[in-house]
Amino acid sequence: MKEYKIILPLVEVSVLNQLHVGDKVYISGELFVFRDQVHKKIFNQEIQQLIGINFRYSGLYYCAATAPKYGLPVGSCGPTSSYRMDDYTEAVLQLGVKVMIGKGYRSEFISSLCRKYNAVYLITYGGCGAYLNQFVKETKLVAYPELATEAMYKFVVEDFPGIVSIDVYGNTLWNRL
Amino acid sequence: MRVIEKEKFFSEVKNLLIQTHYYLPEDVLEAIKNAISLENNEVAKDVLKKILDNATVASKTKLPLCQDTGIPQFFINIGNKVMLNFSVEQTINEIVQEVYETEKFRKSSVEDPILRSFVKHYSTVYLENNLGDTSEVEISVLIRGGGTENTVFNTTLLPTVELKEIIDTVYNAGVKLLPYSCPPAVVGVGLGGTVEQSIIIAKKSLLRKINQRNKNVFYSEMEIQLKQKFNFSNIGPLGLGGKTTVLDVFIETLPVHIACLPVSVVLQCHSFRRNTIRI
Secondary structure, X not given: OOEEEEEEOOOOHHHXXXXXXXXXXXXXXXXEEOOHHHHHXXXXXXXXXXXXXXXXXXXXXXXXXXXXXXOOOOOOOOOOEHHHHHHHHHHHHXXXXXXXXXXXXXXXXXXXXXXXXXXXXXXXXXXOHHHXXXXXXXXXXXXXXXXXXXXXXXXXXXXXXXXXXXXXXXXXXXXXX | OEEEXXXXXXXXXXXXXXXXXXXXXXXXXXXXXXXXXXXXXXXXXXXXXXXXXXXXXXXXXXXXXXXXXXXXXXXXXXXXXXXXXXXXXXXXHHHHHHHHHHOOOOOOEEEEOOOEEEEEOOOEEEEEOOXXXXXXXXXXXXXXXXXXXXXXXXXXXXXXXXXXXXXXXXXXHHHHHHHHOOOOEEEEEEXXXXXXXXHHHHHHHHHOOOOOOOOOHHHHHHHHXXXXXXXXXXXXXXXXXXXXXXXXXXXXXXXXXXXXXXXXXXXXXOOOOEEEEEO
């Protein structure tokens, strides 16, 4: 298990070529944060609210956090199950997202999509929302406020941890177990 | 006949619900610590340690153990010598609304499955009256997140099937669903009853403490056998490989119609938020 630090959005997408399944990654920079309902909107091209937002070489975290407390930028903020986004994922990758972060296994075709779009999927610590809070430094509501809990946010993170579970070569961690 | 006033019930259950979101139960912490000492998979060890770190952070900072503050499910059993002179369901709903608002727990439910509309706090209550001749009421709460509610299996087998087929059915369902349920999980199994009862007893089995076996030796051995089988699957913590796929397997049974054999499997993630009190 090698360890890497990467900054999102990426400057050079080739940075992802060095990551292999099982490697640990610490992410700093910005992450888009959205899940089921925003995926459906992007898939259905209901994207007027996204005009002017740049997704090129960005990271995406599947999460709906609890509200902030005690002056913290966010509450508990662990990942949600990624497989529910699978059918909508190609539309999101077409926007320019390169790093997806969530929990759990995904459909076989996500490996092909990672190869096709030079993207990776990381699993982070599911069920550890309080622990993951400490890596989130700022949050901002970006779009779809009407979706409440499921609105689109941006997180500024420092050393947010993940384990490479699908790499740009289409290898999956669980097929190697 | 002892009478419990609404104020007392309200404050006790409110406290119970708050604590459940911030403190992982002792038996679960013990089981995770035990698993760390047995694991030799580096990633698995790392994940299990993070589960303990998460519990420490949650209890210290009062951030909920998991952002999916889910649907609190209450199981309430009332003794024969006690009277609750208020609507239990309505009171539970009031407690949930107050606690979830003040503690800033996530609004995780919509009003309607298709029409959706506004997001709110939703909870369920199962009332029973078989605690015996006591003046107490027992209140259990189990917080069910979306990941665990999506990893529930139910089928009906023929009443003539061999034991091996029942075990295979539970094992195959579990192995298929476990990677999506934030393992290490606890597997609740319901055998018999009517179809909806088999799911409820599988879920209620999760109120047992880790390593608390079924009183019937036949089923306690089946629990141990299934636990070992799951832990040989190499699914491991969060599905990343390792020996710790389940922390335990609990089987509950009910009488069943001679034509039927309902089998239910309910998974519970490692963020095992459950608690019981007696008032």
